[in-house]
Amino acid sequence: MIRVWTQQLRNLGKRWMYGAIALVVASGLVVATPQPSKADINIFDLIFNGIQYIQLSNLNDEQEVDLGRQTDQALQRQGVRIYNSNPAVVNYVNEIGQRLVATSSRSNIPYTFQVVADDSVNAFATSGGFVYIHTGLIREADTEAELAGVIAHEIGHIAGRHSVNRMREIALTNGIVGALGVSQDDLVNIGVQLALILPNSRGAEYHADELGFENMGLAGYDQQGLITFMRKLAEGGSPPEFFSTHPDPNNRVNNLQTMYQESRQPGATDGNNPEVYLSRISGV
Numbered sequence: 445m446i447r448v449w450t451q452q453l454r455n456l457g458k459r460w461m462y463g464a465i466a467l468v469v470a471s472g473l474v475v476a477t478p479q480p481s482k483a484d485i486n487i488f489d490l491i492f493n494g495i496q497y498i499q500l501s502n503l504n505d506e507q508e509v510d511l512g513r514q515t516d517q518a519l520q521r522q523g524v525r526i527y528n529s530n531p532a533v534v535n536y537v538n539e540i541g542q543r544l545v546a547t548s549s550r551s552n553i554p555y556t557f558q559v560v561a562d563d564s565v566n567a568f569a570t571s572g573g574f575v576y577i578h579t580g581l582i583r584e585a586d587t588e589a590e591l592a593g594v595i596a597h598e599i600g601h602i603a604g605r606h607s608v609n610r611m612r613e614i615a616l617t618n619g620i621v622g623a624l625g626v627s628q629d630d631l632v633n634i635g636v637q638l639a640l641i642l643p644n645s646r647g648a649e650y651h652a653d654e655l656g657f658e659n660m661g662l663a664g665y666d667q668q669g670l671i672t673f674m675r676k677l678a679e680g681g682s683p684p685e686f687f688s689t690h691p692d693p694n695n696r697v698n699n700l701q702t703m704y705q706e707s708r709q710p711g712a713t714d715g716n717n718p719e720v721y722l723s724r725i726s727g728v
Contacts, residue, residue: 503608505553512572515635516556519570522636527579533728534559537577537595540588544596547662549655550603557595566675568639569598571607576639584677588724589669589715591659597670600655606648612640616623620652653696654703660708666716669689671700 503511520526526532541557556575559567563580570576575598577591585591600608611634615626621709644652653670660667678693 446547446687463482479569504560507574508608509553511543511628511631512556512570512574514632515572515573515639518575518632518636519639524640525561526689527559527728529561530727533582533725536559536724537582537591540592541575541595541599544592544599544659544663544665548596548599548659550602551600553602555599555602567594567598569601570635570639571605571611573602580728582725585673586676586718586721587669587716588684588721589660589666590673591658591669591685591721592663592665593667593670593716595664596656596659596665597652598656599659600652601644601648603655604648604651604704606644606652606683607635607638610642610644610648611635612639614642632708649696653700657700657703658707661712664709664712664714666713667708669715671697671704707713 489633538557541555545551545555553573555575558574558576559582560576560578562578564578564583565584566578567581568576575595577595577598581594582591585594588606611626611631614634614637615630620630655668657667660670674693674695678697
C-alpha cells in the first residue's frame, strides 16, 4: 500500500482511496491560503510543500511524457514485469511500434514500447507514449499485421489523449482538483488504475480503432490484421483480458469490417506471412 499525505499550513487533509491492484492510496488536496493565479504558476516546476501540481487543462507534451514515465515506474512497482529475456523480440515489437508512430496522427512525442512478461492476452497504453504488450498477446497473434493492429490501436489511444481525458474526469469526480491543479502523485495513481483496472469508454475504444485502422494502412500494413485478430479473440470462447478492458468485441469487429470495405488502403498488404512472424517471435 502506498500512502501519500499532503499537509498544508492548517494541517487540513483528505484521503482519497483508489482500488489499484496492490491497493493504491492517493491523497486529497487542501489549499489553506490564497494561491497565485494560473498565469503565475509554472505548472511542472512548482513545488508547494514538497508536492508537484499539474493543470490538466494546460498539460503540454513534455509534461505528459514525464507523467507517463512516472506512471511506468509506478506500474513496475505494482508488479508489472517488463520482459527482457529475449532482446530480439523486444526489438521486434519496438520496430513495429516505431514504424506505426511515423505515420500516426501524433508522431511528435517519443514512444516507449514495453513487452510485459504475462501470459494473458492483453495490451494497454498510458499517457505520454507508453505502450505495453503482453507476451501472451504476442503469442496469440498469427502474423505481424495482427500484432501491428493491436499496437496501432494502443497508439490511437495516445493520439486521442484518452488517458489524459479520463484522468481529468476521475479527478473532477473525486473532488481532488484544487486551485493549483491536481497533485502529480494523485495523477500517477489514477494512471495506474486506468492501466490495470478501469476500462476505456466505448467512444474511446471506437476512436482508437478508427485511428489505429487508418494508421495501419498509412504504414503499409494489411488492415485486415486488426480485424482478424479481434474476430479470433471474440470467437474464442471465454473473453481474454484484452476484452475485459476493451469492451464490445463483436460490435467493434463489425465496425472495423465496415471501415475496411469503405476506406481501406489498397496498397497496404504487409505483415501477412505467418512463418516470418513465428521466426521473429521465437522463444517468447
